[in-house]
Amino acid sequence: MRLIKPTERGLYVEPGDFYIDPWLPVERAVLTHAHADHTYRGSKNYLVSKEGERLFRTRLYNEGNIETLSYGKSTTINGVKVSFHPAGHVLGSAQIRVEYKGEVWVASGDYKLTFDPTCAQFEPVKCHAFITEATFGLPIYRWTKPEILFEEVNEWWRGNVEKGKATVIFAYSLGKAQRIMKSVDHSIGKIFTHGAVERLTRDYRETGVDLPPTKYVGEVADKKEFIGSLIIAPPSAQDTPWTRRFGAQSTGFASGWMRIRGARRRRAVDRGIILSDHADWDELLTAINATEAEQIWVTHGSIDILVRYLQSIGKDARPLETKFVGDAPETEIADGEEGD
Numbered sequence: 001m002r003l004i005k006p007t008e009r010g011l012y013v014e015p016g017d018f019y020i021d022p023w024l025p026v027e028r029a030v031l032t033h034a035h036a037d038h039t040y041r042g043s044k045n046y047l048v049s050k051e052g053e054r055l056f057r058t059r060l061y062n063e064g065n066i067e068t069l070s071y072g073k074s075t076t077i078n079g080v081k082v083s084f085h086p087a088g089h090v091l092g093s094a095q096i097r098v099e100y101k102g103e104v105w106v107a108s109g110d111y112k113l114t115f116d117p118t119c120a121q122f123e124p125v126k127c128h129a130f131i132t133e134a135t136f137g138l139p140i141y142r143w144t145k146p147e148i149l150f151e152e153v154n155e156w157w158r159g160n161v162e163k164g165k166a167t168v169i170f171a172y173s174l175g176k177a178q179r180i181m182k183s184v185d186h187s188i189g190k191i192f193t194h195g196a197v198e199r200l201t202r203d204y205r206e207t208g209v210d211l212p213p214t215k216y217v218g219e220v221a222d223k224k225e226f227i228g229s230l231i232i233a234p235p236s237a238q239d240t241p242w243t244r245r246f247g248a249q250s251t252g253f254a255s256g257w258m259r260i261r262g263a264r265r266r267r268a269v270d271r272g273i274i275l276s277d278h279a280d281w282d283e284l285l286t287a288i289n290a291t292e293a294e295q296i297w298v299t300h301g302s303i304d305i306l307v308r309y310l311q312s313i314g315k316d317a318r319p320l321e322t323k324f325v326g327d328a329p330e331t332e333i334a335d336g337e338e339g340d
């Protein structure tokens with residue numbers, strides 16, 4: 001039985017009559033996480049993780065009937081058992097497990113296995129069929145350990161302090177920004193935020209995530225405060241007059257795409273920080289194996305390459321069409337609305 005099917009509105013669970021991350025309005029939506037390409041407004045009923053509730057309410061403008069379910073707990077929708085399991089991607093991100101007449105499917109949403117101090121760690125879930133993302137589904141994508149990466153970021157920031165410069169990092173405002181502020185060495189200097197980052201950081205704090213003090217850029221009267229500080233802003237703020245207030249500055253862009261030299265050049269920043277909230281090649285294979293799934297459906301990214309590789313090692317793998325696009329390197333996403 002094909003429990004989860006792609007339709008023009010999104011991934012549809014027919015016996016339960018609900019959709020997972022639908023991109024068009026539906027009667028009942030079950031969401032994996034609050035990134036823009038997974039959380040669309042306009043549906044009537046939403047089921048989201050308890051851990052991500054504040055982020056979802058912000059992203060949905062609190063519209064629709066929003067119900068929550070904690071990780072590991074289950075509910076039944078029209079006879080289909082539904083539960084959420086940590087995906088390790090951003091705060092509240094969930095893999096969605098659905099079970100009907102003994103058949104178990106898991107839709108991963110976006111996920112990573114690397115430790116992230118701002119969200120729950122990925123948990124493998126055994127299933128018959130696993131729908132995996134493949135954003136970075138190429139063997140060239142292998143992430144540096146966060147400890148090593150953030151030591152490099154700290155050194156760069158310290159160097160900028162010595163030169164009397166501000167350090168500006170462009171990073172997605174949901175997830176990446178909070179991971180950066182939590183992971184850098186706060187003793188180096190003050191941390192300031194763009195409004196889009198500050199808004200979501202508040203949701204993180206109100207959910208109970210312990211983050212260092214940050215100050216919204218708009219509340220700073222004396223520009224001298226920015227000297228030697230770290231400013232975290234969404235990619236959409238790059239090359240806008242907004243950045244001029246910081247004076248002499250060194251800029252960085254944090255993304256898995258920074259692995260690619262061309263992407264770094266196009267971004268025209270001083271520093272490419274290879275930091276992703278998605279699984280790298282090894283993590284994808286580890287996660288897929290851990291599910292012990294008989295069938296793997298691949299979506300969101302380097303679909304064909306991952307499908308062919310999985311088939312070559314004897315797995316039943318197939319592509320799955322969806323509209324999750326948030327992470328395409330060419331995609332410019334407005335106003336901190338993002339994916340990667």
Ligand SMILES: [Zn+2]
Pocket residue numbers: 035037038110300324325326327339
């Ligand atoms: Zn996504």
Ligand SMILES: [Zn+2]
Pocket residue numbers: 033035089110339340
């Ligand atoms: Zn995402």
